Amino acid sequence: MTSRNDxxxxxxxxxxxxxDALEKLDGKSAFRSDQWTRPEGGxxxxxxxxxxxxxEKGGVNFSAVHGHAPKKITDAxxxxxxxxxxxxxxxxxxxxxxxxxxxxxxIRYFDMSPEDPEAESTYxxxxxxxxxxxxxDLKDAGFFHKALKTVCDKSDPMYYDRFKKWADDYFYIRxxxxxxxxxxxxxxxxxEMNEQHSFxxxxxFVVNVGEQFIPVYQYFVEKYAHKPYDExxxxxxxxxxxxxxxFNLVWDKGTxxxxxxxxxxxxxxxxxxxxxxxxxxxxxxxxxxxxxxxSLLKKDIxxxxxx
Amino acid sequence: MTSRNDxxxxxxxxxxxxxDALEKLDGKSAFRSDQWTRPEGGxxxxxxxxxxxxxEKGGVNFSAVHGHAPKKITDAxxxxxxxxxxxxxxxxxxxxxxxxxxxxxxIRYFDMSPEDPEAESTYxxxxxxxxxxxxxDLKDAGFFHKALKTVCDKSDPMYYDRFKKWADDYFYIRxxxxxxxxxxxxxxxxxEMNEQHSFxxxxxFVVNVGEQFIPVYQYFVEKYAHKPYDExxxxxxxxxxxxxxxFNLVWDKGTxxxxxxxxxxxxxxxxxxxxxxxxxxxxxxxxxxxxxxxSLLKKDIxxxxxx
Numbered sequence: 036m037t038s039r040n041d042x043x044x045x046x047x048x049x050x051x052x053x054x055d056a057l058e059k060l061d062g063k064s065a066f067r068s069d070q071w072t073r074p075e076g077g078x079x080x081x082x083x084x085x086x087x088x089x090x091e092k093g094g095v096n097f098s099a100v101h102g103h104a105p106k107k108i109t110d111a112x113x114x115x116x117x118x119x120x121x122x123x124x125x126x127x128x129x130x131x132x133x134x135x136x137x138x139x140x141x142i143r144y145f146d147m148s149p150e151d152p153e154a155e156s157t158y159x160x161x162x163x164x165x166x167x168x169x170x171x172d173l174k175d176a177g178f179f180h181k182a183l184k185t186v187c188d189k190s191d192p193m194y195y196d197r198f199k200k201w202a203d204d205y206f207y208i209r210x211x212x213x214x215x216x217x218x219x220x221x222x223x224x225x226x227e228m229n230e231q232h233s234f235x236x237x238x239x240f241v242v243n244v245g246e247q248f249i250p251v252y253q254y255f256v257e258k259y260a261h262k263p264y265d266e267x268x269x270x271x272x273x274x275x276x277x278x279x280x281x282f283n284l285v286w287d288k289g290t291x292x293x294x295x296x297x298x299x300x301x302x303x304x305x306x307x308x309x310x311x312x313x314x315x316x317x318x319x320x321x322x323x324x325x326x327x328x329x330s331l332l333k334k335d336i337x338x339x340x341x342x
Numbered sequence: 343m344t345s346r347n348d349x350x351x352x353x354x355x356x357x358x359x360x361x362d363a364l365e366k367l368d369g370k371s372a373f374r375s376d377q378w379t380r381p382e383g384g385x386x387x388x389x390x391x392x393x394x395x396x397x398e399k400g401g402v403n404f405s406a407v408h409g410h411a412p413k414k415i416t417d418a419x420x421x422x423x424x425x426x427x428x429x430x431x432x433x434x435x436x437x438x439x440x441x442x443x444x445x446x447x448x449i450r451y452f453d454m455s456p457e458d459p460e461a462e463s464t465y466x467x468x469x470x471x472x473x474x475x476x477x478x479d480l481k482d483a484g485f486f487h488k489a490l491k492t493v494c495d496k497s498d499p500m501y502y503d504r505f506k507k508w509a510d511d512y513f514y515i516r517x518x519x520x521x522x523x524x525x526x527x528x529x530x531x532x533x534e535m536n537e538q539h540s541f542x543x544x545x546x547f548v549v550n551v552g553e554q555f556i557p558v559y560q561y562f563v564e565k566y567a568h569k570p571y572d573e574x575x576x577x578x579x580x581x582x583x584x585x586x587x588x589f590n591l592v593w594d595k596g597t598x599x600x601x602x603x604x605x606x607x608x609x610x611x612x613x614x615x616x617x618x619x620x621x622x623x624x625x626x627x628x629x630x631x632x633x634x635x636x637s638l639l640k641k642d643i644x645x646x647x648x649x
Binding site (some may be wrong): 036067069083085092093094203209210211273277279280285291294297301302303304305307308309310311313315316 | 374376390393399401419497517518540580584587588591592598601604608609610611612614615616617619620621622
């Protein structure tokens, strides 16, 4: 049976595999590694690549932390005082080239054991992959979602539709009335109680999601990393990064939770771009690629139909 | 007696006066004006200046809105269903020159009338001025705080100490364990119940705070707007702006409330800079001006002692 330790090891190996592959794809910069410990228990390994050929700023974070669960969490879950354990891999890559998308992946395992020996413990898996193109291309969106559907279908024919909708709802910038990008899949609290799948089956699914990251990203690197662009494309990329910052700091529950509970700030905020812009009441030119992208930042688009 | 209408008119006149003065100080760019209405009642006038000689991006917003108070607010205040009215002027100026500080001012009036005719209504004034220098200079900080103390002392000898501490606590970036800048004054819920002052005295205080804005800003424009700087100073300014964005999007209650209650996003987020940067785990050089500034981003510094 897969233990906490097995999960941790597998996540760490995945981090290494992904970083090795990204360095190869980038061809110029290498990851810098920061090992850190959490005073209350556990720690992590944060890897950051900057000023690459393909990636301007990217982070691949592994962590495995444990301790007493904050009251906020136990209350929200209807638990009494409990110990928790959480491990995961989290990635955000901001590319140099505006034709390249921003990509985000996260996979995680969480469990909680009440101090009351009579009370039941719980665990779950969560995660997802989602894409934030600066310019939305329907064919690319189709490719991306199809790749995610393939992974989902291996585990459960219902997963893709459920988790695609979940991503649409989660990665929504409410105050802009637009989605962060073209979504992807998002899932949380997967466990035997909520699903028709065993612990081992859920774990397989999570590993498969993690393994899908590089093939998907490679498609975009090969297609766009060296595509010529002009200054206006770069300006637009900076504005879209501004929206990314807004989502992460205002709405993202993981970021909020991390900052609220004294997480390691530099690891949490490695998701922010090297630079971003804000322009008061920016309006794209009618008929432009920028306007087309804005018109596609909506929930419930059937991207696969464009594959 | 001063009516809602008088307050609104005075705030609007102050907005015009401040914008006229800022255009003169800037010498290059003019404010663009956007009149807007709020579907649920009221509206505002947002004025934004961009690409100036002194100001890179600055907003001076006036609003006067009314309607049914959101349940979140009435619950928090222990009120039943109520109508509210709120008017105020809000300013954030991001300068071009890194030697210039970012400045923020807000003054506001709020009242609430329960629908239950037996229940008592309430009102209050709130606001403040605070400064976020990219480089902290003790003498300037002394000047700034002394100017605020002078305004406070006209109304109440206790005000400056109370409101200076309130600003220290409010403008604190918890996840960075640093203050946003050198603070200033911050006050809220000033009314006859909480203070030893009449409505008219409190209103006078708020007007005096508003009138202090231009003289204070002028000091910095004259001293720093044309001081030569190098690329590393500009880079540092962008990093400090990143922190400003973090505070506003993560911790600022006004921003959060506006975004949560479907306020006019472009007016709320006019506080964000034209551009900002993030650098993973940035460490200033030992003994540098940047390090000195970081060492001064703390609560409870007696700035006036450096005047």
